[in-house]
Amino acid sequence: MKTRTYLAILLVIIPVQASLFSPLSLAGIKPDLAIALIYIIGLLTGPTEACLAGMAVGLVQDIGSASLLGMNATTLGLAGVGAGYLGRRVLDIASPMNVIFLASFSLMQGLVISLFLQTFYGAVPFFSLLITRLVPEAVYTGLLGTFLLRFMNRRNVMSLLMRRSLLKE
């Protein structure tokens, strides 16, 4: 991806997720733009670039919210690696399987965070969190991410976001 695309993502990821996505909220559940973006970057670029992008976006999220510094950076970095390998070996942008894979990535991220909190702080109501928050959020994120992928899978949008060398590939 172009450097300016990454800069724009880092600059607006928090405001877009926190304010523009609020009207999309259904019963308090809203899609997670950060993991959807990292998944898309992974499919388009590869594991290394997606991992670094995931870490950078995660760090900005950690600083901008009240998370422990490095928590989202780690989970989004891992998601970037996973999506990068999927893009290289298994999936293409147009595959409908992206809904399932992206939802699984989102669910995994939620589970890792919950397990971490349970391990270090205890008393997390794991089952209720899974049913009422993590699963609906993962499905919603999967659908949103696939919609974004469809939108980006147009030549003019791609050329706006991607480096020329990657477009040739």
Place this chain on the structure above:
Amino acid sequence: MPGFIVRHAKLFILLALFLVMFWLVTFQVKAGRLTFMEGPVLAISGFFERVFTAPFRFVGSAANHYVFLVRTSRENDRLKQELDRLRLENSITNELLIENERLREVLGFAKLRPLSSVMAQVIAKDSSPSSRTMIVDHGTTHGIEKDMAVITAAGVVGKVQTSLPGTAKVLLLTDPGSTLAVRVQRNREEGLLEGKLDRCALKYVSYYADIQEGDLLVTSGLDGIYPKGLPVATVVKVSKHEATAFQTVIAKPAVGLSRLEEVLVLTK
């Protein structure tokens, strides 16, 4: 060996980065959260959030004030009735307050300080899956400072974590980093309420303490942030384990945190 490292340099760099991140997270579990670069990031995101939400707020306000006037008359009647009821309640409460002040004076207790507050609009919520925060459109210019209590008529919302001119970040009571001194309203049992993403958990409650589902938890005032007696959460699950000296109590916040639009920040 060096050839292997050079061939897989990218992989080793990524592994090293992950190790640094993991160390950073575990370090903060012991030492407390690092607040590196928080001010600049809040300033930039707060600016964009105000810009992004301005059209929605404008349209919402215009719709409420000029377009949806159909139910205004009915709403007016309902509000008049509500006002009469609240006036009556207020006069009774004032009587009780005067009596309370008089009795405090007789007993030699310190005088109650009146609360002052600033109303702020919520412009952004939940920017990360591992925390629960929101951004409001008022900050230091309106007298809002770090660690001030944030409430609504229904109860406690959280406390101010960072405040800048024109914007402030509020740590919701469901955030994993939030702790709050509370008391069970029914029997005055005390405990520490910790955020657990969507719910809260009451910690350090004795195994033998009488806590039941449906009990209301109110602020105890012991943390010096929240005034005493504000509703915080309702107990939804109590489980006792023979192996520990404490019981696990899960509570649901009294305020619907996902639907908040305006909040009060207690400035005194």
